[in-house]
Amino acid sequence: MVVPLWAVPVRHRQEVFHNDLKERDHLMKNVDGPAVRLVDSTDEALASFVPDRLAVTLGGIAEACREGLMAVAVEAGLATALAIMNEEADTLCGAWNTRDPERDHVRGGTTPTSVVMGGQRLPIRRPRVHAVDDNGQRAGEVALASYGIFAQGDLLNRVAVERMLAGVATRSFTRAGDPIGSKNRQAASSTSKSAVSRRFVTGTKKALDELLGRDLSALDAAVLMIDGVDFAGQMCVVALIVTADGIKVPVGLRLGDTENKTVVTALLSDIADRGLDYSRGLLVVIDGAKALAAGVRSVFGDLALIQRCQIHKRRNVKGHLPAKARDTVDERLRGAFADPNPDSGLRKARRLGAELDKTHPDAAGSLREGLEDMLTVRRLGIDGTLAKTLVCTNMIESMIESMIGICRDTSSNVKRWRDEGDMRRRWCAAGLLEAERKFRRLRGHQQMPHLVTALARHAQTVTVTPPCDTEHNELAA
Numbered sequence: 289m290v291v292p293l294w295a296v297p298v299r300h301r302q303e304v305f306h307n308d309l310k311e312r313d314h315l316m317k318n319v320d321g322p323a324v325r326l327v328d329s330t331d332e333a334l335a336s337f338v339p340d341r342l343a344v345t346l347g348g349i350a351e352a353c354r355e356g357l358m359a360v361a362v363e364a365g366l367a368t369a370l371a372i373m374n375e376e377a378d379t380l381c382g383a384w385n386t387r388d389p390e391r392d393h394v395r396g397g398t399t400p401t402s403v404v405m406g407g408q409r410l411p412i413r414r415p416r417v418h419a420v421d422d423n424g425q426r427a428g429e430v431a432l433a434s435y436g437i438f439a440q441g442d443l444l445n446r447v448a449v450e451r452m453l454a455g456v457a458t459r460s461f462t463r464a465g466d467p468i469g470s471k472n473r474q475a476a477s478s479t480s481k482s483a484v485s486r487r488f489v490t491g492t493k494k495a496l497d498e499l500l501g502r503d504l505s506a507l508d509a510a511v512l513m514i515d516g517v518d519f520a521g522q523m524c525v526v527a528l529i530v531t532a533d534g535i536k537v538p539v540g541l542r543l544g545d546t547e548n549k550t551v552v553t554a555l556l557s558d559i560a561d562r563g564l565d566y567s568r569g570l571l572v573v574i575d576g577a578k579a580l581a582a583g584v585r586s587v588f589g590d591l592a593l594i595q596r597c598q599i600h601k602r603r604n605v606k607g608h609l610p611a612k613a614r615d616t617v618d619e620r621l622r623g624a625f626a627d628p629n630p631d632s633g634l635r636k637a638r639r640l641g642a643e644l645d646k647t648h649p650d651a652a653g654s655l656r657e658g659l660e661d662m663l664t665v666r667r668l669g670i671d672g673t674l675a676k677t678l679v680c681t682n683m684i685e686s687m688i689e690s691m692i693g694i695c696r697d698t699s700s701n702v703k704r705w706r707d708e709g710d711m712r713r714r715w716c717a718a719g720l721l722e723a724e725r726k727f728r729r730l731r732g733h734q735q736m737p738h739l740v741t742a743l744a745r746h747a748q749t750v751t752v753t754p755p756c757d758t759e760h761n762e763l764a765a
Contacts, residue, residue, distance in 0.1 A: 362405050362410070365405050366405060366410060366412055369403050369405075369434075369438045370412060370413075370414070372434050372438075373414050373432055373435055373438075374415055376432050376433065377395065377415040377417050377432065380417050380430065381393045381394055381395050389424075391420065393417050393418065393420060394417070394420055394426065395415065395416070396415075396416035396417060397416055398413040398414060398416060399413065399414060399416055400412075400413055401413070401414050401435070401439065403439050404438065404439060404440065404441065408444070409444070414432065414435050416429060417432065418430065441487075444487050445490050445491035445494065446491060448484050448487035448488045449487075449488055449495070449718055450722075453718060453719065491718070492714035492718040493714055495714065495717045495718040495721050496713055496714050496717035496718075498721065499538065499540065499541070499717045499720060499721060500541075500717070502537075503562060503563055504529070504559060504563045504565075505562075505563030505564075506563075507529060507531055507537065507539075507564065507565075508531050508532040508533070508565075509531060509532075509565065509566065509570060510530055510531060510532045510570070510736060510739055510740050510743060511572075511573060511739075512527060512528070512529055512559075512570055512571070512572045512573070512592075513527070513528045513529075513530070513574070513681060513683060513684040514526070514528075514555070514556075514573075514580055514584075514684070515574070515575060515681050515684045515685060516546075516547040516577075517691075517692065519712055519715070519716055520712050520715075522543050522545070522712055523543065523544050523545060523546055523547060524541055524712065524713075524716050525541065525542045525543075525544065525551055525552060525555055526538065526684070526687070526688060526716070526720065527539050527540045527541070527555060527556070527559060528683070528687055529564075530683075530730050532736055532737070532740045533729075533733065533736060534729040534732075534733025534736050535727075535729060535730075536683070536724075536727045536729075536730060538687065538721070538723075538724055539559055539564075540555055541713065541717065542555040543713060546579075547579050547580060548579050549582045549583050551579075552579055552582075552583030552584070553582075553583040553587060555583075556583055556584065556588070560588075567747065568740075568747050569593065569742075569743030569744055569746045569747035570588060570591060570592045570593070570743065571592075571593050571595060571664070571665070571678065571739065571743060572584045572588070572592045572593065572595070573594075573595045573596075573679075573680075573681055573684075574594060574595075574597065574681065575596070575597045575600045575681050576596055576600045576601060576604060576657070576658060578657075581594055581596075581658065581661070590750045591746075591747055593664050593668070593743070593746060594661045594664060595662075595665050595678060595679060596661040596662050596664075597679070597681040598625045598680055599680045599682070600680075600681070601621075601662055602618055602622060602625075604654045605617065605618070605621060605651050605654050605655050606618055607654075608650045608651035608654050609648055609651050610648075613647075613648070617640065617651070620636070620640050621637065621655070623636065624636035624637040624640065625637070625663070625679070627666075628666070630663040630666035630667045633663055633666065634660065634663055637655065637659055637662070638659070640655065641656050641659075662679075665678045668739060668743070668746075669738065669742055670735060670739055672732060672735060673731055674730075674732030674733075674734075674735040674736070674738075675732075676731075676732070677732050687720070687723055687727075690719075690722075690726065691720050691722075691723050692719070
């Protein structure tokens, strides 16, 4: 079958076009193998009607060539999409001018519509196919599966989210688009600032649902990190899980005024409800906030071992000291935390606190608060690189900085945050998932089996009590 075509091939984010072309003459080229190869689930959807060989005619290519390769690719994509839809129509209705009284589909002309190419919608006339009933009468239009694939809007949502997170404003979206040619640029739709804004809302809502709906039952969780950050005037508390093989996975977020126990407990309860298995023990790394520790113990009980951030502790103690005493005290405190023997390190820290009682009692009180939780990783027998990674919250703070960095450029264009907290949650979720794409394995992940074994030993010593059923307990309610 020969279909008029201006060019071959097409550029599409979900489509990989293989232009293995063999020239026969100056007008005709054959595309050997599948002319269009679609990946992922699209591959299976198109497999039933994409021919193994598709012949196309090259005509009118000169105009597109003058505007660059992308313009040629888009023109080729439109023609190739039309050729595939025509091929599907031929499969249903038979070849043109073929008399078949037993056929169950007939052609119905064409209709104007649009397909997704180059991050926007471009107009095209697609063929129409009608079903035929037992009496030979038309029984309604049949949707073409190939058209449904070419017209799907998920790609537009992803493009909108990616470009806006990269700092492109809605008003500049058209200028930041792919160079698809002046003719297609004028005919394109879904590029206005309102359309882009709607697609960004849809895309970030999907990111939020994906983040908060993740099934955690399959995760072999060993470490949980919690921290908060101010985002657009509200506190956003986020959670990060590290699996037994060192893979980092963001698993949730909650908004609140502060890092209070209510917000933290709600976040951790949601994580537990989604199937997080902590029965074999869990190391929870937090900063010095008391609300975080209280929330962890209320949800996970004694199965969770808390490691407080040593960097935060040293910073807090230094904040209560005069400038001349800061370096000396900090050096001693760092040495106590680095002691390979946790009992010896705890004695050194307590001795330092007793000395500070005489001269700087506020610094001594800051040092003692949660002091035993500073050496949890050491008590588990972990040292070296993994210990340095887990005794502080640098890992989750790095994730938060990436999230803020991704959102900062574009969120600065937001003049008014709407929808109460949902807008902030959508932005945070999109930023977290974008930051996740750049994650590397945990530093010191080779030692994770030792940590998992130590946590399992601890879990065997814990007597688990069933949680109180407040839903059916009138007194508790």
